[in-house]
Amino acid sequence: MSFRTALCDLLGIEYPIVQSGMGAIAGPELVAEVCRAGGLGILAGLNVAPDDLRTMIRRVRELTDRPFGVNLWLHRDLRPPIDPAGIPEATLRGAQEMLNRFRGRLGIPTTTSRPVRGPDLVDATVQAVLEERPPVFSSALGWLDHGLSEECHRRGIKVMAMVSSVADARTAAAEGADVIVAQGGEAGGHRSIDGKPATAEATTVGTIALLPQVVDAVRLPVVAAGGIADGRGLVAALALGASGVLLGTRFVATRESMAPELYKKRVLESESDATTVTDVLSGLWARALANRFTREYAEAGAPVLPPLVQRSAANDVYIAALKQGDAEHYPMMAGQSVGLIRDLPGAGEVVQAIIREARAVLQALPERVRQS
Ligand SMILES: Cc1cc2nc3c(=O)[nH]c(=O)nc-3n(C[C@H](O)[C@H](O)[C@H](O)COP(=O)(O)O)c2cc1C
Structure with missing residues (x-):
């Protein structure tokens, strides 16, 4: 079984496994390792000066010729910083x-x-991403507007937007995203919201509830994020209609992570x-x-x-x-x-293990259903 989904076809990757562009954790070595194993590695652009980001993008290209992404936060309170x-x-x-x-x-x-006051970096880093033309521009805590999505498309860049509500999924899709990442409340890191709800409660719809609702709401490949760390999670996400999975916490504990x-x-x-x-x-x-x-x-x-x-x-x-x-x-x-x-493998081994486990889960499933 190949696990080839619409996401794989769209992005030119072998397996529907995405490594999150985690700020201060996902550098060129982690990204390249994931890409070499057949997944999509995403470089962290958060708080990185434009010229440093260009250097990091070029380093990924030295390490691999596979597709990869670059992640930026587009939160309104960074444009400009408060x-x-x-x-x-x-x-x-x-x-x-x-x-x-x-x-x-x-x-x-x-x-x-x-x-x-923090440095005002977003517009200049967006420009650096456009000029460097990575295969994927991934956004968090906000999404690319229509004009920027069009500009990416003109330059051959696919647009991936992470959201944590159905309403935001619809808006990001309408603004031209090619892929929606549905971030459930289990997820590590910041809630992907362009603003700040008054309470934490409003930010934590779980992946198993959010994902199928996002799948129903948009006509795009949807990637599940939050709570997934192994092959069981991949199979569950695919069963709920996802076209792939995005993992953060699992990749923190890898040899190439900068944590x-x-x-x-x-x-x-x-x-x-x-x-x-x-x-x-x-x-x-x-x-x-x-x-x-x-x-x-x-x-x-x-x-x-x-x-x-x-x-x-x-x-x-x-x-x-x-x-x-x-x-x-x-x-x-x-x-x-x-x-x-519970282990600290190489990032490529994580991708391989997830695929291996997912195959085993699917093989065992008919038998388990009959027994129950
Ligand atoms: C340490 C850490 C840092 C993160 N930083 C970012 C980031 O800079 N940009 C981003 O899009 N998502 C970031 N995320 C969130 C992930 O994209 C994703 O939503 C989440 O990790 C998925 O859930 P999981 O942690 O259960 O795999 C981060 C997550 C973690 C754990």
Whole structure:
């Protein structure tokens, strides 16, 4: 059985397995390894300066001649980044006092000052992607508008949009996406929403409910994301109408992933109830491994700074935690599939194992159905 789907035909890949373009984790080596194994690797463009992204794209091309993608966040609060000057004094003080607790514990200087405004990179990185013409432009937390989708198509670039609701799937499709990624609530990382709902609850429709609804809503190949880490997940997603699967957490724990060792170790040790959906890490809702940082922040009820300003305010804490090997104060995005992940293989082996397992699942299925 080949597992060739419409997604494979559209993108020119062998297997319908996509590796997420995870910020600070998916570099050229990871991407090329997945592509060489027959899947689609996606390069992370988040917070990467345009010229660095060009270098990374060229490096992928040196390592493989297979199709690959480049991922960017298109969130409105990055275009341009929110100006911290507008944050009310009391909010700023409350958030910094909370962060100062962690700073004190890590032995780094405390501060009450305003974080600096993040660099305005999105338009220039979009331009770099258009000029470099990777086979796939993948977007998260927002989608390409009609004009940009057309420009991609003129340049031979396929457009992939990750969404977490049926309404957003319809809109992204109408704006010209070629592939929709349906991100269920189990997924690790940020909820793919262009905005910030008031509560985490509104962001967590599970994959098994969301996926068939998205499949019914759009006439495009749909890729399932969230909670999938092995061949059983691939078969289940195909049964629900998906044309492929996108995995994040599984690829964090691979040899080529750029995640630091303390993070990979936590992924390997954690059960599926170890995650939480929180806004304290970046200011946007994201599923991550719970630790002292996420728990104590939530328990204190301290104010959270606006989207992505929270991330830059806490960055000194994260850097110190990493230097000190302290996973309790380091942000570790991960999904509920974390409880399925117990080894640290090469990324190509992950692709091969999923296909092998999926074949075995399908072979065993008729027998299991008869027995039950
Ligand atoms: C560590 C981590 C970082 C992520 N960063 C990004 C990103 O930069 N861009 C993106 O499109 N998705 C990102 N995601 C989300 C994935 O695209 C995807 O929705 C999710 O990983 C799928 O669920 P899973 O983690 O259960 O496989 C990230 C996920 C993780 C775990």
